[in-house]
Amino acid sequence: MKGPRILSLLLTVTLLLGLVAIPTALADDDPVKIVVKTMCLGPVPSGVAEVEAAINEISIPAINVEIEFQVTSVSEYGQQIGLMMSSGEQLDLVLAYPAAPANLSSMYSMGQVMDLTDLLDEYGQGILAELAGVNESFIDGTSFDGSPYGVTCLYNKVSTQYLLFRGDILDKYEIDINEIETYSDLEAVYDIILENEPTMIPIVGMMQGTGVITFRYHETLDSIFTDSTKYFDAFGSAGDTGYGIVLYDDPYTVVDPRKTEAYLENLNQVYDWYQKGYVYKDAAISVDMPETLASSGNVFSFYMGSETGVEAVKSAQIGYPIRALALDQGTIKPSMLNAFVWCISSTSKLPEAAMKFMNLMYTSDEINNLMAWGIEGRDYVVVDGIATYPEGVTSQTVAYHTADFLVPNQYRVVPWEGIGSSAELREQVLEENLNAIASPLLGFIYDQSNVTNEAAAVANVIAEHSPALVSGVVSAEEGLQAYLDDLEDAGIDIILADMQAQLDAFWASKEE
Amino acid sequence: MQNIIKTPRKKKRFAFLALDLMALPAVLYLFINNYIPMAGLFIAFKKINYAKGIFGSDWCGFKNFEYLFKTKDAFIITRNTVLYNLTFIIVGITAGVAVGILLSELWSKRARKVYQTTILLPQLISWVIVAYIGYAFLSSATGFINNSLLSSQNAVNFYGEAKYWPYILVFANVWKGLGYNSIIFLSAIVGIDRALYEAAYVDGAGRWKQITCITIPMLKPVITMLALLSIGRIFYSDFGLFYQLPMNSGALFSVTNTIDTYVYRALLQQNNIAMSSAAGAYQSCVGFILIMLSNALVRKLDRDNALF
Numbered sequence: 001m002k003g004p005r006i007l008s009l010l011l012t013v014t015l016l017l018g019l020v021a022i023p024t025a026l027a028d029d030d031p032v033k034i035v036v037k038t039m040c041l042g043p044v045p046s047g048v049a050e051v052e053a054a055i056n057e058i059s060i061p062a063i064n065v066e067i068e069f070q071v072t073s074v075s076e077y078g079q080q081i082g083l084m085m086s087s088g089e090q091l092d093l094v095l096a097y098p099a100a101p102a103n104l105s106s107m108y109s110m111g112q113v114m115d116l117t118d119l120l121d122e123y124g125q126g127i128l129a130e131l132a133g134v135n136e137s138f139i140d141g142t143s144f145d146g147s148p149y150g151v152t153c154l155y156n157k158v159s160t161q162y163l164l165f166r167g168d169i170l171d172k173y174e175i176d177i178n179e180i181e182t183y184s185d186l187e188a189v190y191d192i193i194l195e196n197e198p199t200m201i202p203i204v205g206m207m208q209g210t211g212v213i214t215f216r217y218h219e220t221l222d223s224i225f226t227d228s229t230k231y232f233d234a235f236g237s238a239g240d241t242g243y244g245i246v247l248y249d250d251p252y253t254v255v256d257p258r259k260t261e262a263y264l265e266n267l268n269q270v271y272d273w274y275q276k277g278y279v280y281k282d283a284a285i286s287v288d289m290p291e292t293l294a295s296s297g298n299v300f301s302f303y304m305g306s307e308t309g310v311e312a313v314k315s316a317q318i319g320y321p322i323r324a325l326a327l328d329q330g331t332i333k334p335s336m337l338n339a340f341v342w343c344i345s346s347t348s349k350l351p352e353a354a355m356k357f358m359n360l361m362y363t364s365d366e367i368n369n370l371m372a373w374g375i376e377g378r379d380y381v382v383v384d385g386i387a388t389y390p391e392g393v394t395s396q397t398v399a400y401h402t403a404d405f406l407v408p409n410q411y412r413v414v415p416w417e418g419i420g421s422s423a424e425l426r427e428q429v430l431e432e433n434l435n436a437i438a439s440p441l442l443g444f445i446y447d448q449s450n451v452t453n454e455a456a457a458v459a460n461v462i463a464e465h466s467p468a469l470v471s472g473v474v475s476a477e478e479g480l481q482a483y484l485d486d487l488e489d490a491g492i493d494i495i496l497a498d499m500q501a502q503l504d505a506f507w508a509s510k511e512e
Numbered sequence: 513m514q515n516i517i518k519t520p521r522k523k524k525r526f527a528f529l530a531l532d533l534m535a536l537p538a539v540l541y542l543f544i545n546n547y548i549p550m551a552g553l554f555i556a557f558k559k560i561n562y563a564k565g566i567f568g569s570d571w572c573g574f575k576n577f578e579y580l581f582k583t584k585d586a587f588i589i590t591r592n593t594v595l596y597n598l599t600f601i602i603v604g605i606t607a608g609v610a611v612g613i614l615l616s617e618l619w620s621k622r623a624r625k626v627y628q629t630t631i632l633l634p635q636l637i638s639w640v641i642v643a644y645i646g647y648a649f650l651s652s653a654t655g656f657i658n659n660s661l662l663s664s665q666n667a668v669n670f671y672g673e674a675k676y677w678p679y680i681l682v683f684a685n686v687w688k689g690l691g692y693n694s695i696i697f698l699s700a701i702v703g704i705d706r707a708l709y710e711a712a713y714v715d716g717a718g719r720w721k722q723i724t725c726i727t728i729p730m731l732k733p734v735i736t737m738l739a740l741l742s743i744g745r746i747f748y749s750d751f752g753l754f755y756q757l758p759m760n761s762g763a764l765f766s767v768t769n770t771i772d773t774y775v776y777r778a779l780l781q782q783n784n785i786a787m788s789s790a791a792g793a794y795q796s797c798v799g800f801i802l803i804m805l806s807n808a809l810v811r812k813l814d815r816d817n818a819l820f
Contacts (some may be wrong), residue, residue, distance in 0.1 A: 005530050012533045082783060085562050101783025110783060111563030201653075237781045281653035285671050285759040346563045452787065453579040456778030460585060460769075463777045464762040473672055474763075489584050 031066040032353040034092040037084075038070070038371070039077040040402045047379065047399025051370050058366055063356045067093075071402075078102040085112050085347055092354040095406065096150060096341040103237070104142060104150055104338045109449035113149045113343040119355040120148060126363035127151055130409060135433055140443030141337025146509060150343035151358065155410035156307040156429045157337060158436040160330040161214055161226060164314060165301045166294075167321030169197070177325045182222040183269065190278045193300050203273070203301050204290050205283035211240040211470030212270050212279055214303045216328070217262045226328035230262075233333050233439050235446040235499060238455075239462040240470050243446070244496045248331075251440040252507060254500045256492070258484060267469055267476035274472030283471035294318045308429055332438040338445055342408055361408040368412040374400030380414075387414040444506045451498050454491030461486045556789040576790035585765075585774060593770040596678075596754075597746045600685050605735055607686050608693025613723060615694060616701040628698075632691030639752025642684065646757055650680075671761040678767055684757055685750070693738075700734045701727060736810060736817040744803035747771060747795040771795060 052069035059065050072080050074097070081102045084091045096104045096113075107113045120128060131138050134154055142150040163186075165177055173192055180186050190202040205212040217230035229249055234257070236243030241257040257263055273279050280286065286293070290302040295318045304310070306324075314322040342361070344354045361367050373380040373387055379400050380387045389398060404413045415426060448455050465483035468474040559572040580586060611631065618624045634642070649656045650670035658667045670676060704727065712722050749770035758768045775791040803819075811818035 008530055008534055012536055086566055106783045111561035282651055285761045452784060453582060455782060456579040457583040459778050459781060460774060464765040467762050
């Protein structure tokens, strides 16, 4: 009888011991240790430890700061940041990315990022110099109420709307995309595809709910090009047009995009295309990016906002040759500036060390190359000024490889090989950035913390009505009025009024 | 002649101590995982600002609950959640009992094992995969039903028409939960004394009479227990079922939007943990009140079958 009793006692004691965490001895080194958190596009690369060691080899002698380099996959990134902040885990430097909840605007309204004014003045002179070399107003793009809360990643900020086509299919039917200027021309091309390639879908939508044709004002009803006098910026992460838009030629007024003529024209166009069979039948519910659909080989074209060099990037990503037709001139939008931003977490206990490291990040060639391409020799080699995989290493087997728009300063990174990639392209990009049409609204970020209830209700209304309308499944006649009515009930006017008030305050502070 | 065998006090105490210690890890786990987090309810009443920290943020009363009730969708989401759950309880238990009885009637033990495993399989498949299986059937572009069964004039845009979905959702939920439910009832049926059936057979009762007069009354405790527990979760919905299976299609919201999916969509862009905690608090408080009420009701009607 004693046996089982002793056994059960032992078992219980063992289980209880397992609950006791054995504290690890913390080494108290001389260098200050900070946590730097960034994201990667796919699964976490295996070779992060060596990259971290290599970066530390530079940062410890230079500024006596040691970093813990945390790389998280984009799919979990937002949640992890939120968890780290709420649990009080150490987090110092963090990269904000375009989607909630880890985008600059959300993090600011939740009080998760630190005001950098004093830190930049004291330790960040290198950063300010780099910004001045590209475009001084970039710091405004990440400022709230005049104070900077983050520094944007420096890369090509000029965004253009493109229509992307399968290059090999274009060649097969001898179509020259430079001759496409109107929707009638485009439809003629799609008819050729429908007739001759029954398994190919002429055009697919962008991700769920964001539509098939990007919303723009057209030059004339039939022209596919954007009216250059009617550029605008959209604000608020909601559906395909944000909550409201502001036109460049009248930057003081917030306009409700869904009530404009141009929006109605776009909806009618998509509906017409859906009826003709050009549009992917499941566009309203598709959760895949158009690149993913295109890599299956059955997609002919799609719209996408992107930068110079898009053909090389998309061809590599999709695996088929892609050709791009630019639909407008390319502008610098506020959303480009606050897409990828390096910030200091408000929970950080070591902001000076974090800023010193940020300064080093922006000014050091080696650190930028390490963060983008990994260890030279193992993950990449430089041939004639272009970086490429070493012998025997492919994108599947490389130990560490991310994108160069995730690093602080792309201009210091060796360009990766690709069609048209070269030092000349870099020069071209710098030129473009210096001379592009900058939006008059750089520096305006819409903070939606005053209207959380209305934003919640509007989010549901948009999720309910928008996908079907912008994918051509439901015609504007049938569905637009119901959509507008529901938006009104949900309080879109309150949100727009709040946006207008913030815009007025923004202009007022600019006058001073 | 009483107390011939008198267990010494010490032995008794030690016997109980051993039992307590055996239960201790599980109780500790329950305490840490289920009771301590209840303190987090306070988040629902604060306006969270990370700069001040979660504990230091300001109180804001019931403000975080407003978005659930102010919207005109409030009625739809509550109606959908409650009605679907009631339907799932009724249909789920009926189907579970029926299949449990059928399984218990099988002669071959091997056959029973095979059927049990196959019926249990859907329970182990995640809703995302089930959603894509459904997509393979219902999609407009490439779906089996639209492209192989129906001609192109009769093609139905399943993801655009709401009227089919109550049936699709109930069917999917039963299909998925059948294995689990039927096993519970099967184990209860197997525990019923065979002598009762033999006595009934002698009295001339046929198979059907045996089922209605012996099996089902003997299952009453299990059915009541399952029903009561499900009522406690009546304001919760299976997120995968209502979000993934309809592929998050907006046109279907009037029949697929539940409290959980509404909150998810509303706060996806906002990262507002206070508002989402408010939704969770609302659901659990209502569920708690309902389970207390229904248990009190059952206790009045049938003392033995009440949960507590």
